[in-house]
Amino acid sequence: MALQLQNPILKWIEYRLPVFSTIDHMVGSGYPTPKNLNYLWNFGSLAGIVLVVQIVTGIVLAMHYTPHTSLAFDSVEHIMRDVNYGWLMRYLHANGASMFFVVVYIHIFRGLYYGSYKTPRELLWFIGIIILLAMMATAFMGYVLPWGQMSFWGATVITNLFSAFPFIGDPIVTWLWGGFAVDNPTLNRFFSLHFLLPFVIVGLVMLHLLALHQHGSNNPLGVEKKGPQDTIPFHPYYTVKDLFGLGVFLIFFAYWVFFNPNYLGHPDNYIPANPLVTPAHIVPEWYFLPFYAILRAVPDKLGGVLLMFGAILILFLLPWLDTSRVKSSRFRPIYKQFYWVFVLACIGLLWAGGQPPEGLPLYLSRVCTVYYFAHFLVVMPLVGWFERPRPLPASISEPVLGGGKLPAGAAARGTH
Amino acid sequence: MRALQALSLVLGVALAAPALTVPALAATEAPKPPSLSWSFDGVFGTFDRAAAQRGFQVYKEVCSACHSMNLVAYRNLRDLGFNEAEVKAIAASVEVTDKLPNDQGEMFQRPGLPSDKFKAPFANEKAAAAANSGKAPPDLSLMAKARPHGPDYIHGLMIGYEEPPADVKLTAGQSYNKYFPGHIIAMAPPLAEDAVSYTDGTKATVDQMASDVAHFLMWAAEPKMEERKRIGFQAILFLIVATGVFYAVKRKVWADLH
Numbered sequence: 001m002a003l004q005l006q007n008p009i010l011k012w013i014e015y016r017l018p019v020f021s022t023i024d025h026m027v028g029s030g031y032p033t034p035k036n037l038n039y040l041w042n043f044g045s046l047a048g049i050v051l052v053v054q055i056v057t058g059i060v061l062a063m064h065y066t067p068h069t070s071l072a073f074d075s076v077e078h079i080m081r082d083v084n085y086g087w088l089m090r091y092l093h094a095n096g097a098s099m100f101f102v103v104v105y106i107h108i109f110r111g112l113y114y115g116s117y118k119t120p121r122e123l124l125w126f127i128g129i130i131i132l133l134a135m136m137a138t139a140f141m142g143y144v145l146p147w148g149q150m151s152f153w154g155a156t157v158i159t160n161l162f163s164a165f166p167f168i169g170d171p172i173v174t175w176l177w178g179g180f181a182v183d184n185p186t187l188n189r190f191f192s193l194h195f196l197l198p199f200v201i202v203g204l205v206m207l208h209l210l211a212l213h214q215h216g217s218n219n220p221l222g223v224e225k226k227g228p229q230d231t232i233p234f235h236p237y238y239t240v241k242d243l244f245g246l247g248v249f250l251i252f253f254a255y256w257v258f259f260n261p262n263y264l265g266h267p268d269n270y271i272p273a274n275p276l277v278t279p280a281h282i283v284p285e286w287y288f289l290p291f292y293a294i295l296r297a298v299p300d301k302l303g304g305v306l307l308m309f310g311a312i313l314i315l316f317l318l319p320w321l322d323t324s325r326v327k328s329s330r331f332r333p334i335y336k337q338f339y340w341v342f343v344l345a346c347i348g349l350l351w352a353g354g355q356p357p358e359g360l361p362l363y364l365s366r367v368c369t370v371y372y373f374a375h376f377l378v379v380m381p382l383v384g385w386f387e388r389p390r391p392l393p394a395s396i397s398e399p400v401l402g403g404g405k406l407p408a409g410a411a412a413r414g415t416h
Numbered sequence: 417m418r419a420l421q422a423l424s425l426v427l428g429v430a431l432a433a434p435a436l437t438v439p440a441l442a443a444t445e446a447p448k449p450p451s452l453s454w455s456f457d458g459v460f461g462t463f464d465r466a467a468a469q470r471g472f473q474v475y476k477e478v479c480s481a482c483h484s485m486n487l488v489a490y491r492n493l494r495d496l497g498f499n500e501a502e503v504k505a506i507a508a509s510v511e512v513t514d515k516l517p518n519d520q521g522e523m524f525q526r527p528g529l530p531s532d533k534f535k536a537p538f539a540n541e542k543a544a545a546a547a548n549s550g551k552a553p554p555d556l557s558l559m560a561k562a563r564p565h566g567p568d569y570i571h572g573l574m575i576g577y578e579e580p581p582a583d584v585k586l587t588a589g590q591s592y593n594k595y596f597p598g599h600i601i602a603m604a605p606p607l608a609e610d611a612v613s614y615t616d617g618t619k620a621t622v623d624q625m626a627s628d629v630a631h632f633l634m635w636a637a638e639p640k641m642e643e644r645k646r647i648g649f650q651a652i653l654f655l656i657v658a659t660g661v662f663y664a665v666k667r668k669v670w671a672d673l674h
Contacts, residue, residue, distance in 0.1 A: 035673065074487070077487050077557075077558070080640070081487065081492075081639060081640070087640040087643075087644060088644070088647070091644075232673065236669050237669060237670060237673070240662065240665050240666045240669045240670075241666055241670075243662045243665075243666070244659065244662040244663050244665075244666045246662075247655060247658055247659030247662045247663075248659055250655050250659075251652055251655045251656060251659065254648060254651050254652050254655060255652070257648070258644055258645060258647065258648020258649075258651065258652070259459060259645065259648055261644070262561060267561060267562050267563055267564055267566075268562070270558040270561045270562035270637070271554075271558075271562050280597070
C-alpha cells in the first residue's frame with residue numbers, strides 16, 4: 001500500500017526522492033510483520049541502536065584521543081579526567097562494545113533456534129556473519145587504542161596468529177604491523193581502521209535490512225506468512241514493542257556504565273603498554289573468549305588458528321548442513337535438546353577461554369570444541385534426516401487466534 | 417508465558433556471560449586481600465574527604481619519595497576539600513622546571529602552580545630504576561584500578577609484610593609480602609607506626625595509614641566516581657519510569673490484538 005502524505009512539503013520531497021515511503025517500508029506501517037514475534041526479535045533493532053551509540057560516542061572520543069604510542073595512554077586519561085563528560089563517553093563506548101556483543105550473540109542464537117538461516121534467508125544470514133566478523137575486527141582494534149598492557153599484548157598475540165601460516169605467515173604479520181614489532185605504525189593503522197569499519201558495518205546493516213525485507217522476518221513458528229491475517233504493520237506494533245525492549249536494555253547498559261564500568265575490562269589495561277614486561281595471563285575481552293578457547297584447545301598452532309576461524313566460517317554452511325524441512329526448533333523435539341547442549345558448549349568455551357590453558361579448563365575446552373563442530377557437521381545433518389518433527393500449524397494465525405481476527409489497523413494496512 | 421520464557425533466556429545469557437568470565441580474569445597467585453568496607457562502595461558511595469586527605473598526607477610524606485602520580489594535578493585536590501589557598505600552598509611547596517624556556521632560551525625553575533601535575537620524584541624512568549635497585553617504582557595515579565581488588569589490594573600490600581618462609585631466600589633489597597603476586601617484592605615495608613602525624617589527630621597505625629592511602633589512590637584513579645554515580649542514579653530512575661510508560665503504551669497498542 002502506498003504511503004499517504006498530507007503535508008505538501010513532504011509530498012514535494014517524496015515525489016522527487018522517495019525517502020518517506022522507503023522508511024515506511026523499512027520500519028513503518030508499510031512493513032507487514034508476522035504477528036507472533038516474541039521478545040527475542042527485539043535484538044536486531046537493539047543491535048542497530050547500539051551501533052549508533054558506538055559511532056556517536058566514538059566520534060566524540062576521536063576528537064580528544066591521540067593515536068601515538070607515547071601519547072595514547074595519557075590522552076585516554078585526559079578524556080577520563082579533563083574532558084567534560086569524557087568519562088561518560090569512554091565508559092559508554094567501552095561497555096557499549098560489550099553490550100553490542102551481548103545483543104548480537106542473543107540475536108544469532110535466536111536465529112539458530114528458529115532456523116532463521118534457512119531458505120529463503122540464506123543471504124540475510126551470510127550478511128549477518130560478515131557483520132559479526134567486521135564487529136570482531138573493529139572491537140579488537142578498538143581495544144588496542146588505549147595502549148595499555150592488555151592492548152599491546154593482545155595485539156601482539158592476535159596478529160602473531162597469522163604467522164602460523166606457512167611461507168606467507170611472517171610477511172603477513174610484518175605487513176599488518178607496518179614494521180617488525182607492534183609499534184606506532186600498528187597503533188596508527190588500527191585507529192584509522194577502527195574509525196572506518198563501523199561505517200562499513202552501517203553499509204552491511206543496510207544490506208542486511210534489504211535482504212530482510214525481501215521475505216520479511218522469520219517467526220517463532222517458522223511458518224511463512226500466508227496472507228494479511230498473519231501479519232500486523234511494523235508500526236505501531238513493533239516500534240512500540242522495540243521501544244519497551246530498548247528501555248529494559250538501556251537499564252541493563254546503564255548499570256554497567258555507571259556502577260560497574262571496569263568490571264568487563266581488565267585491570268592490566270590501566271598499566272601503560274610495556275614491550276619488555278609480559279602480563280601473567282594474556283586474555284582477550286570476554287566476547288572473544290570462546291574462540292580463544294578453541295584456539296588453545298588445539299595443540300598445533302596452525303590447527304588452532306584454522307579451527308578458530310573455522311568456528312565462524314562454518315556458519316556459512318548452515319543452510320545446507322541443516323537438512324530438516326522444519327525451521328523452528330519448537331517443532332523439533334530431538335534437535336531442540338541438541339540446541340541446548342550447543343549453548344552449554346559455548347558457555348563452557350567462554351569459561352575455559354578465561355582460564356590458564358591447563359587441567360580442567362583445557363580438557364573442557366577440548367570437549368566443547370569437539371561438540372561445537374560436531375553439532376554443525378554431524379548432529380545437524382543427521383537429526384534433520386531422522387527426526388520426526390511435530391505437526392506444523394497451517395498458518396501463523398491458526399495457533400495464535402484460532403482463525404484470524406484482525407486488528408482494525410492491520411486489516412487496512414497489512415498488505416501493500 | 418512465552419514472553420517470559422524468552423525473557424528469562426535473554427537474562428540468563430546476558431548475566432551468565434560476564435559473571436562466568438570475570439572471576440577467571442581476576443585470578444592471581446597471591447591470596448585475596450581482606451575485603452574492607454569502603455565509603456565509596458555501592459550505588460550512593462562517596463569518597464570520605466577526611467580519609468582521602470589523610471591518605472594524601474601519607475602519599476606526600478612517604479610514598480612520593482619514590483612513586484610518581486603523573487596524571488593528577490594539584491588543582492584536583494580541590495575535590496578532596498582543600499580550599500584554593502591550601503592548594504596553592506601545596507603546589508608552591510615544590511620547585512618545578514617550567515615546560516617552556518624563558519626569553520633567554522633557558523629552562524628555568526619556578527614554584528609549582530595548581531595547574532601543575534604532581535612533581536615526580538625522579539627525572540625519568542631510568543633515574544627511578546637506578547635509584548631503586550634496578551626496578552622503577554610504578555606510577556600510582558591508576559594503581560587502584562590497575563590491580564585486581566584495587567583498594568583492598570593496596571591496603572593488603574601495606575599490611576602484608578611478614579617474615580619469609582624458611583624455603584624462601586631473599587637477596588638485598590627484597591622483602592616478603594603475602595599479598596604481592598609472587599610474594600617477593602622490591603619495596604621495603606613503607607609504613608611504620610606513626611610514620612606520619614595526622615593533622616586531624618587520628619592515630620597513625622599502619623592499618624589506618626594503609627586504608628587512608630588506598631582511599632586517596634581510589635579517588636586519584638577514579639576522580640569522577642561521585643559524578644558518575646549521581647548521574648547514573650538519575651539516568652536509571654528516568655529509564656525505569658520511561659520503560660514503565662513504554663510498557664503501558666505497548667499494552668494499549670497491542671490490546672486490540674489479544
